[in-house]
Amino acid sequence: MFDVLVIGVGAAGYTAAIYAARYKLKTLIVGAEEGGMGITAADVGNWPGEIEIRGPDLMEKFKKHATSFEEVTHKIGRVEMLEKMADGHFKATMQNGDIYEARTIILATGSNKRHLGIPGEKEFSGKGVTYCATCDAFFYKNKTVAVLGGGDSAVEGAAIAAQVAAKVYLVHRRDTFRAEPYWVEKVKSKENVVFVLERNVLEVLGEQKVAGIKLDKAFEGSDILAVDGVFIEIGSNPSVDLAVQLGCRIDEKGFMDVDKSMRSSTPGVFGAGDVTNGSNYFAQFTTAAGEGATAANGVFNYLQGDQHHGWMQGAC
């Protein structure tokens, strides 16, 4: 029996494991995708102490730190089912049939990339349509690509794609960006990035592979842009399936509802990172790490007898 089962191997999960280990809690950390969303960050310039570091390198450091403790067991695999047993402990059934038991849970399950749901998107998925510009831009050397969206993922993605592609269309439905001004300035300085603003994409076009995108309004005389690749970077949805299995309350935006101690509405279950509505929905390495630390502290207090009273103005 573990004291705490941390599910998720991204910034939140690894930080939770580091803190849990230092509280001397017997900790199991499991997850399917090592590094979480963090590995998709090309250049991280906002992790204090590192002026610039690649996302995969930063996540490797997190993992090395978390697994340096003898209290931490690290497994890669997908948790299929979570159950709360009659005596209050939790049972996790893995996809491969393995079963783990723990006294508490920290869900750091992150999020999944959002899809647009337009004709051609599914058909050309993997044949020119992908959901991570920073991961896949490398395959489009000297080609023309479109990056869709106006947040950090899209704008950073366009800046990275511009380093290899001949031409990058940044297609956004508004004329202002929610991305950090740092990335907007960077992308504006690239001569091969063309801003296609106040346009929606209606369809991905092609035969065997992507050949273009159809816009809702003409741009420079045509509603079709000829492109070889389309990176859809329109945000993510929180991965709440396991939270739902445990009966945790989900907020009106679809995130796992947590209090200031990262407690969910289900006693013994805590949340951390992009899956939660903590940190005002701000999804950063720093906020994920902070939430992971707070969740581990919450687990420590809970196991010491703080029996979850007072959650969200007595909601449960």
Ligand code: NAP
């Ligand atoms: P996001 O901030 O939610 O931005 C999504 C973008 O896609 C928005 O510009 C939105 O347009 C657009 N969009 C959403 N649905 C759309 C639709 N159906 N059709 C057309 N456009 C649509 O998502 P994100 O950029 O993936 O960022 C997620 C979180 O990760 C943020 O907290 C971000 O700061 C963080 N992140 C940080 C970094 C970094 O610091 N380097 C890098 C990547 C991500 P509107 O603006 O009109 O709503």
